[in-house]
Structure formats: structure tokens, C-alpha cells
Amino acid sequence: MVYKVVTFDFTDFKDFKDFKNFMSAIIEVKNLGKKYNIGERQGYIALRDVLANIFKSPFSWFGSKVKTALGKTEDNEFWALKDVNFTVEKGEVLGIIGRNGAGKSTLLKILSQITPPTTGEIKLRGRVGSLLEVGTGFHPELTGRENIFLNGAILGMRKKEIEKKFDEIVEFSGIEKFLDTPVKRYSSGMYVRLAFAVAAHLEPDILIIDEVLAVGDIEFQKKCLSKMGDVTKKEGRTVLFVSHNLAATKSLCKKTILLDGGRIIKYGPTDEVISYYLNQQDKKLNNAEYHHKELSNDAKNIEVCLLSARLLNKEGLVCSEFGSVDEVFVSIDFEIKKEVDGFLVDFYILNEENVVVFSSSDNDRNQFTGKKRMPGKYIDVCKIPGNLLNVGKYFITIGGRTPNVKQYFVATDSLMFQIKSNGGPTSVEARTSVICPDLDWEIKLIK
Amino acid sequence: MSMEIIIKPKNKWWQLDLNEIWQFRDLFYFFTWRDLKVKYKQTAIGALWAIFQPFVTMVVFTIFFGRLAQMPSDGIPYPIFVYTGLIFWTLFSSGLTHASNTFMENEKIVTKVYFPRIILPISSIITNIVDFLIASIILVGMMIFYHYIPSLLGLVFFPLLIIMTIFSTLGIGLLFGSLNVKYRDVRFVLPFFIQLLIFITPVIYPVSIVSEKFRWILGLNPMAGVIDTARVVILGVGQINWLLLEVSTISMLVYCFLGYFYFKKVERYFADII
Numbered sequence: 223m224v225y226k227v228v229t230f231d232f233t234d235f236k237d238f239k240d241f242k243n244f245m246s247a248i249i250e251v252k253n254l255g256k257k258y259n260i261g262e263r264q265g266y267i268a269l270r271d272v273l274a275n276i277f278k279s280p281f282s283w284f285g286s287k288v289k290t291a292l293g294k295t296e297d298n299e300f301w302a303l304k305d306v307n308f309t310v311e312k313g314e315v316l317g318i319i320g321r322n323g324a325g326k327s328t329l330l331k332i333l334s335q336i337t338p339p340t341t342g343e344i345k346l347r348g349r350v351g352s353l354l355e356v357g358t359g360f361h362p363e364l365t366g367r368e369n370i371f372l373n374g375a376i377l378g379m380r381k382k383e384i385e386k387k388f389d390e391i392v393e394f395s396g397i398e399k400f401l402d403t404p405v406k407r408y409s410s411g412m413y414v415r416l417a418f419a420v421a422a423h424l425e426p427d428i429l430i431i432d433e434v435l436a437v438g439d440i441e442f443q444k445k446c447l448s449k450m451g452d453v454t455k456k457e458g459r460t461v462l463f464v465s466h467n468l469a470a471t472k473s474l475c476k477k478t479i480l481l482d483g484g485r486i487i488k489y490g491p492t493d494e495v496i497s498y499y500l501n502q503q504d505k506k507l508n509n510a511e512y513h514h515k516e517l518s519n520d521a522k523n524i525e526v527c528l529l530s531a532r533l534l535n536k537e538g539l540v541c542s543e544f545g546s547v548d549e550v551f552v553s554i555d556f557e558i559k560k561e562v563d564g565f566l567v568d569f570y571i572l573n574e575e576n577v578v579v580f581s582s583s584d585n586d587r588n589q590f591t592g593k594k595r596m597p598g599k600y601i602d603v604c605k606i607p608g609n610l611l612n613v614g615k616y617f618i619t620i621g622g623r624t625p626n627v628k629q630y631f632v633a634t635d636s637l638m639f640q641i642k643s644n645g646g647p648t649s650v651e652a653r654t655s656v657i658c659p660d661l662d663w664e665i666k667l668i669k
Numbered sequence: 670m671s672m673e674i675i676i677k678p679k680n681k682w683w684q685l686d687l688n689e690i691w692q693f694r695d696l697f698y699f700f701t702w703r704d705l706k707v708k709y710k711q712t713a714i715g716a717l718w719a720i721f722q723p724f725v726t727m728v729v730f731t732i733f734f735g736r737l738a739q740m741p742s743d744g745i746p747y748p749i750f751v752y753t754g755l756i757f758w759t760l761f762s763s764g765l766t767h768a769s770n771t772f773m774e775n776e777k778i779v780t781k782v783y784f785p786r787i788i789l790p791i792s793s794i795i796t797n798i799v800d801f802l803i804a805s806i807i808l809v810g811m812m813i814f815y816h817y818i819p820s821l822l823g824l825v826f827f828p829l830l831i832i833m834t835i836f837s838t839l840g841i842g843l844l845f846g847s848l849n850v851k852y853r854d855v856r857f858v859l860p861f862f863i864q865l866l867i868f869i870t871p872v873i874y875p876v877s878i879v880s881e882k883f884r885w886i887l888g889l890n891p892m893a894g895v896i897d898t899a900r901v902v903i904l905g906v907g908q909i910n911w912l913l914l915e916v917s918t919i920s921m922l923v924y925c926f927l928g929y930f931y932f933k934k935v936e937r938y939f940a941d942i943i
Contacts (some may be wrong), residue, residue: 258941267851267852267853268852268853268854269848269851269852269854269855269858270854272852331940332676333676334782334783335674335676335783336779336780336781336782336783336940337937337938337940337941338676338677338678338679338680338937338938339676339677339678340678341678342678343675343676343677344674344675344676345673345674345675345676346673346674346675346676347672347673347674348672349672350674350783352782352783354781354782355781358777358778358781358782359775359777359778359782361703361707363706363707363710363711364703364706364707368703368706371699372699372702372703375695375696375698375699376696376699376778376782376784377782378693378782378784379695380695381695381698381699
């Protein structure tokens with residue numbers, strides 16, 4: 223990291239606009255990428271093994287070093303971020319959203335210099351304060367008062383600065399009474415309050431915040447949000463804000479970045495990006511058709527293979543949204559290349575909580591057990607009756623196997639669909655059960 | 670906007686940004702303060718522990734090595750002979766232990782907040798200097814008791830020897846600390862290694878038991894030169910073994926360079942591999 227006084231020559235700028243852009247961009251991110259070698263993080267690397275390897279086969283060790291240096295090992299690489307470009311202007315509040323594993327945390331870690339990028343460059347024009355977790359460095363044996371100082375210093379505050387704001391921090395946290403109690407005796411709520419109170423009084427030029435509002439009670443969350451609103455609106459601080467709380471993102475950020483698979487897939491006004499994100503999530507969920515891809519060459523030679531699968535409505539049209547009273551047809555195309563004994567095709571339906579609602583196979587009437595199945599292309603269609611599944615989203619995993627002998631194929635979560643209420647029990651009132659069958663009731667008036 | 674930070678994939682290893690360390694100078698104080706506070710809060714006798722520990726070790730060593738084993742001590746009473754060596758040895762060995770483990774112990778901070786990482790091992794060594802200074806009080810008491818008057822040379826050399834010990838500790842501590850982050854078995858080997866190290870350091874025996882021809886080899890351990898010189902200048906007995914001191918100084922510089930070089934190489938990846 224290099225601090226230096228920015229000296230510039232006015233002749234570098236073609237016109238005034240160029241100059242203004244230069245002055246206002248407080249964060250500039252260019253071609254940023256971060257590569258992890260899979261297994262590096264969890265890996266238990268023992269010096270003993272490394273040394274033993276060097277002594278056992280010095281040449282292959284040297285060879286692998288050369289390969290790494292030339293960048294030729296690509297087998298187990300994973301790009302957590304790739305080709306990320308954006309600029310943030312002074313005083314701007316930028317939201318960053320995306321699914322888990324989209325690269326949000328990696329981006330923030332690089333920006334806060336906790337981990338280096340693999341490619342690209344970042345320019346930060348100002349003091350950076352990052353808040354990736356509340357209460358970083360809190361020591362359980364120390365008192366609240368002592369931890370305010372320790373935590374403040376770790377977050378980059380000077381001792382004088384903390385002294386000046388000490389009363390304000392204590393007041394914000396609302397734990398005056400317990401200031402001289404070791405924090406190990408605090409409730410988790412008090413702990414979070416104190417931690418956030420310290421963080422809220424940071425005064426860097428650029429503030430980086432990761433999902434810290436997920437902790438704490440709702441009342442305190444609101445207090446924090448309004449404090450952050452003050453910070454950004456009144457004091458003109460530049461903030462990067464990651465949150466799963468889309469409402470908070472909406473209220474704080476004018477612009478938002480949507481990350482997916484380590485790339486920026488949308489960048490613009492927050493409202494647009496959030497609605498795009500929600501749309502995209504819905505699309506991902508409605509996957510009514512599936513085409514099986516063979517993974518490797520030897521998989522092609524096996525006796526049976528899955529070709530495709532789809533969801534159909536009663537008109538025979540491909541569909542991913544069904545009414546709760548309507549039937550759902552699961553259609554599975556597969557090919558038997560050689561005679562196989564006792565082969566069956568089955569599927570599992572899982573709901574959003576990953577509960578298996580039920581499973582079904584084409585051998586449920588026991589017609590194939592112990593019998594040969596002839597070669598050829600098949601289409602199996604299973605009818606799921608209406609008034610059975612509850613309202614919600616479902617995932618289907620398809621498999622083909624000879625029980626207790628061999629699993630020929632599995633397609634996990636290959637189909638997804640949604641049930642919406644259009645009559646039946648769910649139209650009377652919402653149910654919390656896994657299934658929601660329409661059952662017969664015989665109702666007699668006795669007296 | 671007076672400062673600009675540029676983040677790039679690679680940093681040059683020789684770029685020790687003193688400016689940046691200065692920005693974070695309060696952290697030295699707070700880490701040291703935290704370690705001292707926590708350490709003395711957890712022991713019943715508090716700061717007295719810093720005196721108690723080397724004192725008891727001195728008594729035990731005097732009984733076993735001085736009396737029972739009749740270890741030579743260059744004509745100096747064995748208690749003060751061994752104690753002079755012990756306080757420097759303790760500064761080195763516990764500083765090394767703490768510096769080697771500091772990145773692992775502060776894992777939560779290292780993975781969540783940025784600051785120049787070198788602050789951590791330095792702070793853990795400063796913590797031990799405080800203990801050293803407290804333990805030195807006993808040395809003063811013993812000097813009065815045994816009627817030793819420090820020479821002027823001693824007053825000049827004493828701080829220099831402390832600095833040499835600190836840099837030896839830092840160099841080796843940076844190396845071990847970085848290895849410790851990367852290789853998970855290092856932490857099991859370290860305590861054992863440091864324990865053994867006392868036997869190749871002239872703490873319980875004088876340098877003079879090694880034949881003059883090979884004495885300089887002891888200097889590959891920087892603490893050999895420090896402890897031998899400390900006895901001469903503080904107690905005013907004998908002559909400084911300049912060859913030994915020179916070899917020790919050179920090996921200290923080599924360890925510092927190696928440790929710092931390796932540390933710089935892996936420092937930025939700590940959060941990824943810790």
C-alpha cells in the first residue's frame with residue numbers, strides 16, 4: 223500500500239470535464255479479478271509433508287514450481303471475481319447485491335486490503351474504514367470501556383479521536399451501566415449494540431460495510447440505519463454497502479451493483495437493479511425443461527441415458543406455473559441402449575425447505591422388477607394430481623437405476639416449478655403443511 | 670483528498686511503508702496494552718508474575734545446575750550469573766513464542782480488518798519488554814546484594830543488547846509466525862524447538878566451557894553473543910569476546926532479513942490461508 227500526495231499537472235486533462243471526473247472519482251476499480259485455488263482455504267498443509275516431498279522428488283517439486291510461475295496449473299482454479307470495473311464518486315452510496323457466493327464479500331475484502339487481487343488495480347482516494355463484522359477484536363476479558371478503545375483503534379481511529387467521541391459512543395450504545403463489566407458477561411444484544419456504536423462513529427472518507435445489520439434486534443437495526451442515513455446524507459461520506467436487506471439497500475443507495483458468478487451483471491439506479499435481480503431470481507426458479515448433458519466420454523457408453531425432461535400442463539404445453547387444483551405432468555425422455563434388468567426411472571420432489579415431499583417411480587406397480595427392459599427411446603409421463611401440493615416452489619431430481627445394483631443417472635434439481643392457489647383448500651386459507659390435499663368430509667347433522 | 674491508496678496484485682517486498690505504520694501507531698499501544706491487561710487480569714498475583722517467574726527459575730537453576738551439577742560460572746556467584754542470562758533469554762524465548770503465534774491468535778482481526786500486519790509481532794515483543802524491565806529490578810537488587818557496580822561500558826551496552834535481542838526475536842519470530850500461518854504443523858514443533866534452544870545458548874553455562882577455537886560457532890545463535898556480552902558489561906568481569914559478538918550480530922542481521930523477506934512474501938495472503 224502506498225500513500226502519497228496526489229500531484230497532478232493540469233495539462234494532463236483535455237478539458238474541464240475530464241478534470242472534474244478525475245477529481246470526483248474517489249474509488250476506481252479496473253479489471254479486478256481474484257483467483258482462488260480450490261482447496262487452498264480448507265487445506266491442511268503440513269511443513270513436514272512439503273519438506274518430505276522436496277526431498278523425495280526434488281525434480282517434480284521444481285517442475286510444479288515452474289508451472290505455477292508460468293501460470294499453467296488451471297485444474298482447480300476458481301475465479302471469485304472477474305473483470306470487475308466501476309467507479310464511485312465522492313459522497314455516493316453504492317449498494318452491492320447478489321446471491322451467496324456471487325463475490326460480494328471477496329470484493330469488499332479486496333477493497334479493504336485484507337486480501338490482494340489477482341489481476342487489476344484499485345485506486346482509493348481517501349482514508350478507508352471497513353466494517354466487515356461488528357465487534358472485530360473485542361476481547362471477552364476486557365470491560366466495555368476498554369473494548370471501545372481497542373475496537374476503535376483496530377478499526378483505524380486515533381486514541382484522541384476515540385476519547386473525543388467516547389461519551390457519544392456510550393450514549394448511542396445505551397449500555398452506560400455495564401461500561402466497567404467484562405464483555406464476556408454481556409448478552410449478545412448488548413455486545414452488538416456496543417460494537418455497532420463504535421463502528422457508527424468511524425469517520426473515514428470511504429466506509430465499507432458488509433451485512434452488519436443482520437445482527438441485533440429490529441429496533442436497534444432501525445437506529446443504525448437512520449444513523450447511517452445521517453452519515454451519508456449530511457456528512458457526504460462515500461459508502462459501499464452490502465446487504466441482503468433489499469429494503470435497506472433501496473433506502474440508502476442511489477446506485478447499485480448486481481454481482482453474479484464474480485462478474486458485474488447490472489450496474490445502475492438501485493430500483494432498476496433490484497427489480498432486475500428479483501426478476502432474474504424468478505426466472506431461475508421457473509425451469510420447466512431440462513436437457514441432459516453427458517459429463518464425460520465414458521458416460522456415453524453406458525446402457526441407459528437420460529435425454530430430457532419437462533413439466534407439462536393438462537393441455538400438454540410446457541409450463542412452470544400451475545394452479546393448486548391443476549394436474550402437473552412430469553415427462554421424462556430416456557434411451558435404453560442395451561437390455562438392462564430391473565431398470566426404473568424415478569423422481570423426488572423437494573420443497574423450498576429441501577424437504578422431500580414424495581418420490582415416485584415408473585416401477586411403483588412392480589411391473590419391471592427382475593425383468594429385462596428392451597432397448598429403445600422411451601417417454602415416461604407421471605401425473606401428479608391436483609389438490610395435493612401446497613402453494614410454493616418445488617424442485618425435481620430425476621434418477622435412473624436398477625435398485626441395489628447401479629445408479630445410471632441423476633439430474634439434481636433439474637426441474638423447478640411453482641404452485642399458485644386457484645381454488646381448493648388453499649383458497650380458503652393459507653396452509654403451513656407440506657402437502658395440502660383436498661379430502662372428502664362426510665358431514666351429518668345428528669341433532 | 671490528500672492521500673491515494675493503490676491496490677495492486679503484487680507489492681514489492683522491500684517496500685516497508687513506515688509512513689503507513691506511523692498512521693497506525695496507536696495500535697502498537699493498544700495491542701500491547703491489551704496483552705498486558707489480559708495477562709495480568711488472569712493471574713492472581715498480577716504484575717508480580719513478571720518478577721516471580723524468572724526469580725523462581727533462577728532459584729531452581731541455582732540449586733540444580735549451580736549446586737548439584739557444579740556448573741562453572743567464571744568466578745561469578747551462580748545466582749547472579751544465571752539470572753543475567755535468564756532475563757535476556759526470557760525476553761528472547763517468550764517474545765519468540767508470542768511473535769510466532771500472534772497471527773494465529775489474532776486470526777479474527779487479521780481476516781476482518783486491514784492494518785500493517787507487522788504491528789502484531791512487534792507489539793507482542795513490546796509486551797515482553799515490559800516484563801523484562803520488571804524482571805531487571807531483581808537484577809539490580811542482586812547486584813547490590815553481591816556488590817557489583819555496573820561499569821560505564823555496561824550502561825552504554827545494556828540498551829544495545831536489548832535492541833539486539835529485540836531484532837533477533839523479531840527476525841526469527843517473523844519467519845516462524847509466517848510459516849505458522851501457512852503450515853499447520855509448525856505450532857506443534859515450535860515450543861519444543863524453543864525449549865531445546867536454551868541448551869545451545871550460554872544461559873546455564875559460561876561460553877568458556879567451549880574450547881576457544883570453536884567458540885565463535887555459538888554466535889550463529891545471536892543470543893549467545895548477547896548473553897556473554899551482558900555478563901561482561903553488567904558484572905564487569907572478564908573481557909568482551911568480540912569475535913563472538915560480531916558473529917552474533919551478523920547472524921542477527923541474516924535472520925532479520927530472512928524473516929522479513931518471507932513475511933513480506935506471504936503477508937498479504939494471510940487472510941486467505943489462515
